[in-house]
Amino acid sequence: GQNIDQPTEMTATEGAIVQINCTYQTSGFNGLFWYQQHAGEAPTFLSYNVLDGLEEKGRFSSFLSRSKGYSYLLLKELQMKDSASYLCAVRDSNYQLIWGAGTKLIIKP
Amino acid sequence: ETGVTQTPRHLVMGMTNKKSLKCEQHLGHNAMYWYKQSAKKPLELMFVYSLEERVENNSVPSRFSPECPNSSHLFLHLHTLQPEDSALYLCASSQGQDNYEQYFGPGTRLTVT
Numbered sequence: 001g002q003n004i005d006q007p008t009e010m011t012a013t014e015g016a017i018v019q020i021n022c023t024y025q026t027s028g029f030n031g032l033f034w035y036q037q038h039a040g041e042a043p044t045f046l047s048y049n050v051l052d053g054l055e056e057k058g059r060f061s062s063f064l065s066r067s068k069g070y071s072y073l074l075l076k077e078l079q080m081k082d083s084a085s086y087l088c089a090v091r092d093s094n095y096q097l098i099w100g101a102g103t104k105l106i107i108k109p
Numbered sequence: 110e111t112g113v114t115q116t117p118r119h120l121v122m123g124m125t126n127k128k129s130l131k132c133e134q135h136l137g138h139n140a141m142y143w144y145k146q147s148a149k150k151p152l153e154l155m156f157v158y159s160l161e162e163r164v165e166n167n168s169v170p171s172r173f174s175p176e177c178p179n180s181s182h183l184f185l186h187l188h189t190l191q192p193e194d195s196a197l198y199l200c201a202s203s204q205g206q207d208n209y210e211q212y213f214g215p216g217t218r219l220t221v222t
């Protein structure tokens with residue numbers, strides 16, 4: 001079966017750095033997405049990786065290793081507003097999106 | 110309005126009621142999706158419409174009935190729901206059905222009593 005694994009919850013301190021991991025087992029691979037979802041709000045697109053390596057976008061970076069079935073989202077200089085759930089999703093060989101259950105990130109002052 | 114809108118934002122209904130959820134996208138996209146989001150579970154894709162034609166139905170119970178009258182509007186008709194259907198129902202749209210970047214609406218929080 002197809003599976004996306006990510007930690008259920010993480011806690012970090014304001015101003016620090018946090019890395020949220022995502023591992024996947026899917027039938028084929030056509031890209032990996034990260035979305036942010038604040039409580040009670042819509043998920044919003046953060047990043048897309050289809051080739052190995054690091055994609056940097058401001059305070060957020062996303063890394064992909066296709067051979068390891070692994071990605072991470074790196075958040076730097078954490079702010080209180082970064083408290084949210086972070087969803088990992090993989091597009092499989094049929095271009096279907098397989099979603100992880102999300103990682104709830106709690107930022108403490 | 111911009112983006113993807115959904116109404117109502119909250120809905121409480123009995124198991125014998127009939128209600129409809131509405132989604133509208135103002136992005137010029139040609140694919141629209143219904144998802145179910147339950148606590149601590151992955152997003153569950155329910156229906157996909159591309160160019161107003163249904164292209165996927167992931168074995169969703171018949172008590173959920175979608176309707177896509179045009180590329181900007183999507184409905185989810187609900188009848189004789191069960192308490193386990195209580196969840197957040199999210200609508201999304203994208204340009205093309207190959208699931209590139211999807212834009213989500215704020216969702217409808219549904220409670221079935």
